[in-house]
Amino acid sequence: MADTAYDVVGIGNAIVDVIAHAEDALLAELGLSKGVMTLIDSAEADRVYSKMGPGIECSGGSAGNTMAGIAALGGRGAYVGKVRDDQLGEVFRHDMRSIGVAFDTNAASDGPSTARCLVLVTADAQRTMQTFLGACVELGPEDIDTALIASAKVTYLEGYLWDQRRAKQAFIKAAEAAHAAGREVALSLSDPFCVDRHRADFLDLVAGHVDILFANESEIMSLYQTAAFDEALIAVRGHCRVAALTRGEKGSVVVAGDDVVVVGAEPVAKVVDTTGAGDLYAAGFLRGLTAGQDLATCARLGGLCAAEIISHYGARPEAPLADLARVALV
């Protein structure tokens, strides 16, 4: 097999987060469900934004956050996602490239603006997210460079892509290109509502296209429609090569054939903001896996990265994660 240029190529919705503090009363006024990610249209985005307090903007997106984690761990990454040729699109591209992640997907030159996620942070540290997908709906199979996919050890896909018809086609094209080149495909289930929307497709995908599955408890239980984590764990066994299942403060469980690896959570002095925990767990896990580490080490590294991200605001790493990697990989 040819040498790889990249450890991981991530494909996802390229989104700029707009983060503001909010009172519970504002959520009620806007009719928002706390802690939930909802897809909204342009008019609703304008309505919510007009009621929000002053914001800060920073690049986000689930797979984008994961790629930022992999880069912070010293991994070689590339990203595929669709922005528009507008200022927030330039911000997203800059932020990705500035951390050393290759990002060469063409920007859309017309159509909706770069995607925004309006994040309302309440005093209880919960985040209520309203996502306007904007230019992300333009991502299609023509954006998948099969040579790029073939040059990465793992192609990582976020489940949110499944919300759009042409992104699904891109997703399948990328998975097939990866396997044709003898590479692996990883999928994150993204969130339980996303699983609800696409359960049958995701079950087929996991069986037919996915080697490495990332899910948290509620996502994997939703996928297999069971109320018990242990039943979901039995169901996923053999369904893909590796399933890495995160359980919050209970750590994670990795299932791979007959092996089950249980790793405790890293201690965190104060949980400030849980957003990005899953994204960064995937970053740590994939960094370990592509460095040839065993599953327990991968899970430990995932847990370390998740612990870092939940100890501060924002879903992209602040600490030099490479230091964490050195600890984990000793």
Add this chain to the structure above:
Amino acid sequence: MADTAYDVVGIGNAIVDVIAHAEDALLAELGLSKGVMTLIDSAEADRVYSKMGPGIECSGGSAGNTMAGIAALGGRGAYVGKVRDDQLGEVFRHDMRSIGVAFDTNAASDGPSTARCLVLVTADAQRTMQTFLGACVELGPEDIDTALIASAKVTYLEGYLWDQRRAKQAFIKAAEAAHAAGREVALSLSDPFCVDRHRADFLDLVAGHVDILFANESEIMSLYQTAAFDEALIAVRGHCRVAALTRGEKGSVVVAGDDVVVVGAEPVAKVVDTTGAGDLYAAGFLRGLTAGQDLATCARLGGLCAAEIISHYGARPEAPLADLARVALV
């Protein structure tokens, strides 16, 4: 005199900050002087941005920060400044309006994009700022609504406006409109380099157009070209109605006719980022002044606001400043 709709109308450069961590080596590579604000053109902005790490974007601008402080203190504010009709311009307008500050200056529909200040934060908590003024250069006298100026107790001008010819005309038009309506004019000297660039003009302005002057030690010493603060203090006395001079950890000195009021600095547990200290001192002082407080109370309120802003990253208030105001105004 008619009732006022606003306590303060602030006029300044409407700028979005792009903030990133940086190593000293990057400053050296880019040839930047640490801690200094430099005006740059579009090409230089692109060059610096392409070398910067991932950023966060938030609204800034000296007078913009002051108006955010006045709003956070429960004051009634309006803002005049020029953005373009682009995404960062919308962000700036949203952030201003969302805190209750009226901001109705027309956006430029062509020409350069909304102004950005590229802020490189080094490990020693210093900020090195490269400002691309962009659409700010379009601000002119046609943007000054004399009825708006007449409806505010104080018109507050940032010295940075003096860097552009047409903004100067706007500045003079606003000052004359304020005085014609029996209102007062306040000026912040912005920074010692700005004073160096425009010393003769600023001396004329202070004598002819300014009732309330804000300056820090190095600015007021630069204005009067003296190496001793006490000499500057003597020079400014009688030059305008009130001069509020800030001295960092030594607090502030207010000179008004024969009165000299000395107020100590508020204790700060940890100085995190001194950006915005002057902007927020002006906010507190003007909030007190427009509420009819005596000069010592105004200075105390200014100091409280400055202490809040330097205890965290960013130049816009995080704490509910109205609580500070209640303490100071008891």
